[in-house]
Amino acid sequence: MHKSEYLFSQKTVTCYFDAEFSHLRDLVKDASIIIVTDENVFNEHAKKLSVFPVIKFPAGEAFKNQTTVDHVIGELIKLGAHKNTFLVGVGGGVVTDIAGYVAAIYMRGIQFGLVPTSILAMVDAALGGKNGIDVGVYKNMVGTIRQPEFIFYDYAFLATLPVKEWINGFAEVIKHACIKDALLFKILEKYSLHDYQTDKTLIAELIEKNVEIKNGIVTQDEFETGERKLLNFGHTVGHAIENLHSIPHGHAVSIGMIAACNLSVQMNNFHANDAAKIVRLLAKYHLPVDVETDHEKIFEVLKMDKKRKGNGVQFILLKNIGTAEIQFIGFTDLQKHFKEIV
Amino acid sequence: MHKSEYLFSQKTVTCYFDAEFSHLRDLVKDASIIIVTDENVFNEHAKKLSVFPVIKFPAGEAFKNQTTVDHVIGELIKLGAHKNTFLVGVGGGVVTDIAGYVAAIYMRGIQFGLVPTSILAMVDAALGGKNGIDVGVYKNMVGTIRQPEFIFYDYAFLATLPVKEWINGFAEVIKHACIKDALLFKILEKYSLHDYQTDKTLIAELIEKNVEIKNGIVTQDEFETGERKLLNFGHTVGHAIENLHSIPHGHAVSIGMIAACNLSVQMNNFHANDAAKIVRLLAKYHLPVDVETDHEKIFEVLKMDKKRKGNGVQFILLKNIGTAEIQFIGFTDLQKHFKEIV
Numbered sequence: 001m002h003k004s005e006y007l008f009s010q011k012t013v014t015c016y017f018d019a020e021f022s023h024l025r026d027l028v029k030d031a032s033i034i035i036v037t038d039e040n041v042f043n044e045h046a047k048k049l050s051v052f053p054v055i056k057f058p059a060g061e062a063f064k065n066q067t068t069v070d071h072v073i074g075e076l077i078k079l080g081a082h083k084n085t086f087l088v089g090v091g092g093g094v095v096t097d098i099a100g101y102v103a104a105i106y107m108r109g110i111q112f113g114l115v116p117t118s119i120l121a122m123v124d125a126a127l128g129g130k131n132g133i134d135v136g137v138y139k140n141m142v143g144t145i146r147q148p149e150f151i152f153y154d155y156a157f158l159a160t161l162p163v164k165e166w167i168n169g170f171a172e173v174i175k176h177a178c179i180k181d182a183l184l185f186k187i188l189e190k191y192s193l194h195d196y197q198t199d200k201t202l203i204a205e206l207i208e209k210n211v212e213i214k215n216g217i218v219t220q221d222e223f224e225t226g227e228r229k230l231l232n233f234g235h236t237v238g239h240a241i242e243n244l245h246s247i248p249h250g251h252a253v254s255i256g257m258i259a260a261c262n263l264s265v266q267m268n269n270f271h272a273n274d275a276a277k278i279v280r281l282l283a284k285y286h287l288p289v290d291v292e293t294d295h296e297k298i299f300e301v302l303k304m305d306k307k308r309k310g311n312g313v314q315f316i317l318l319k320n321i322g323t324a325e326i327q328f329i330g331f332t333d334l335q336k337h338f339k340e341i342v
Numbered sequence: 343m344h345k346s347e348y349l350f351s352q353k354t355v356t357c358y359f360d361a362e363f364s365h366l367r368d369l370v371k372d373a374s375i376i377i378v379t380d381e382n383v384f385n386e387h388a389k390k391l392s393v394f395p396v397i398k399f400p401a402g403e404a405f406k407n408q409t410t411v412d413h414v415i416g417e418l419i420k421l422g423a424h425k426n427t428f429l430v431g432v433g434g435g436v437v438t439d440i441a442g443y444v445a446a447i448y449m450r451g452i453q454f455g456l457v458p459t460s461i462l463a464m465v466d467a468a469l470g471g472k473n474g475i476d477v478g479v480y481k482n483m484v485g486t487i488r489q490p491e492f493i494f495y496d497y498a499f500l501a502t503l504p505v506k507e508w509i510n511g512f513a514e515v516i517k518h519a520c521i522k523d524a525l526l527f528k529i530l531e532k533y534s535l536h537d538y539q540t541d542k543t544l545i546a547e548l549i550e551k552n553v554e555i556k557n558g559i560v561t562q563d564e565f566e567t568g569e570r571k572l573l574n575f576g577h578t579v580g581h582a583i584e585n586l587h588s589i590p591h592g593h594a595v596s597i598g599m600i601a602a603c604n605l606s607v608q609m610n611n612f613h614a615n616d617a618a619k620i621v622r623l624l625a626k627y628h629l630p631v632d633v634e635t636d637h638e639k640i641f642e643v644l645k646m647d648k649k650r651k652g653n654g655v656q657f658i659l660l661k662n663i664g665t666a667e668i669q670f671i672g673f674t675d676l677q678k679h680f681k682e683i684v
Contacts, residue, residue, distance in 0.1 A: 074477075084651060105484045108485045108486055135415060135416075141419070145451065304419065306449045309425070
């Protein structure tokens with residue numbers, strides 16, 4: 001086990017790498033730990049988790065809602081959880097979002113830690129302190145930004161991760177490469193998903209690299225006034241598509257990134273060859289590169305995006321592979337290009 | 343209109359005194375204002391408020407819950423509220439708590455301001471950034487601590503405040519005097535509720551003084567690690583009583599303060615004469631000084647109090663009138679004294 005510390009506005013977050021779940025108790029002194037997880041993760045790892053009280057909820061994005069939050073809060077009350085209780089979310093992005101949100105609001109805030117068990121949660125969802133739930137079709141419409149005490153990387157959890165979840169996670173890895181790291185992009189071109197699934201050193205290195213990229217951005221701009229917006233690359237159109245079609249987050253982001261690439265070619269002098277490279281890399285990692293969709297409906301949802309500002313939206317466009325920028329695009333302009341980009 | 347600024351950890355909060363509601367728009371530049379209020383306040387002040395879009399919910403503590411939060415969030419979505427929307431809560435403590443909480447979680451946080459319309463909200467609920475909702479019998483079980491941009495004091499709202507709400511608010515005024523300000527205690531002994539209801543200068547001075555006391559404490563200890571706990575004087579037993587009996591917050595706090603005074607006499611060398619003075623002052627301001635209650639049930643609810651720490655609770659006891667301190671009291675000790683103090 002080794003660790004990296006990241007300084008946020010209100011606290012230092014410690015990331016423990018190559019860690020083992022059994023060491024968790026040593027990290028949380030004098031506090032009673034309660035685990036929050038979903039039924040899938042619990043069924044796979046019941047023995048590991050059951051040394052602590054466990055609150056479970058059904059797996060899947062459909063349960064990232066207020067009903068689940070009400071359930072977790074009800075269970076915390078039943079367990080007599082108090083200000084000194086330490087909540088630990090063990091699971092994928094839905095679990096880490098719910099755990100962080102409940103910890104932010106229960107008794108006006110209790111301490112929490114995260115044990116991400118999917119690639120997506122390890123490289124993205126568990127990092128940066130954003131938490132929350134969906135409201136109807138609107139993704140993450142409600143939530144807070146609040147950092148955990150720690151993030152705990154036990155790669156043993158990846159052994160039971162389904163292939164489709166590996167693919168899902170690589171969308172965010174490719175996103176990081178596109179907006180911040182041309183070298184990472186080349187490395188991803190060199191290896192394959194199969195390489196990462198079978199080589200423990202390779203995946204450990206990749207995850208640490210991605211933690212560094214994301215935390216590097218978020219520590220600079222925790223409350224998303226500038227730099228942090230770059231992480232929304234692919235997520236504006238992506239979220240809208242995810243709302244309307246029941247497809248995995250990574251798939252939606254893949255299509256969203258291609259839309260943003262096309263828009264970057266049209267409006268930001270991004271080279272068409274580079275856009276093509278990104279499409280090839282996404283396809284190589286088994287991510288979808290197009291979708292049949294209702295453009296008008298998507299556009300309606302997009303208008304309610306959190307990144308909306310008056311009569312347009314702050315879009316993340318590429319300049320080169322590895323360099324992104326924020327551009328305000330009016331809805332009228334966007335609508336003009338919309339059918340060609342998605 | 344004149345103002346005082348208070349520096350909190352993340353922002354400066356401006357209190358505008360002797361202000362007029364019509365000046366609200368000048369304070370919030372380049373943002374679209376949405377008002378949140380309850381039906382009572384709206385019915386009394388419909389004309390004043392309707393220059394902005396208004397979200398209403400039924401009045402009363404019974405509506406300080408998740409259902410109301412869901413309703414307000416649904417209305418915000420319908421109104422197309424975005425990151426740049428400015429939420430303004432106009433009302434008593436329930437409204438200011440709901441407005442602050444929704445602003446904290448909608449789109450992971452939007453700006454907000456408060457226009458308290460009751461004595462209780464003016465001297466207490468609107469100040470300090472605590473927001474939240476009740477969960478079943480548990481008061482403020484869910485919420486956050488997050489400061490508004492401003493608090494706006496338009497005393498014209500007091501003209502329509504029912505007498506029982508004046509009485510309700512004076513419980514917190516007397517609390518401030520007991521824990522922090524012996525001189526204020528003497529002033530309260532000198533005047534009567536009727537004096538404050540009829541003399542505009544007197545009530546304006548009293549409110550400013552109480553804003554100063556509360557903000558003085560909260561700016562020192564925003565996240566309640568020490569000093570701020572003093573404000574819980576009367577609220578430990580008070581909240582438990584409020585949960586079990588449908589009585590106004592001020593009534594419950596009055597009885598809770600008397601319980602804390604009795605405990606202070608028994609365990610903290612607080613003078614019995616001073617305890618008697620406090621009982622007389624509460625009675626003078628028409629607050630109840632005893633209640634028929636089920637001691638065992640109260641004790642059960644008290645065990646779930648947010649101020650619980652392991653096998654006891656952090657109780658606020660008086661040393662003198664104007665000086666309070668935090669004492670940990672084990673549940674076994676507390677139970678021993680319990681029937682004599684409540």
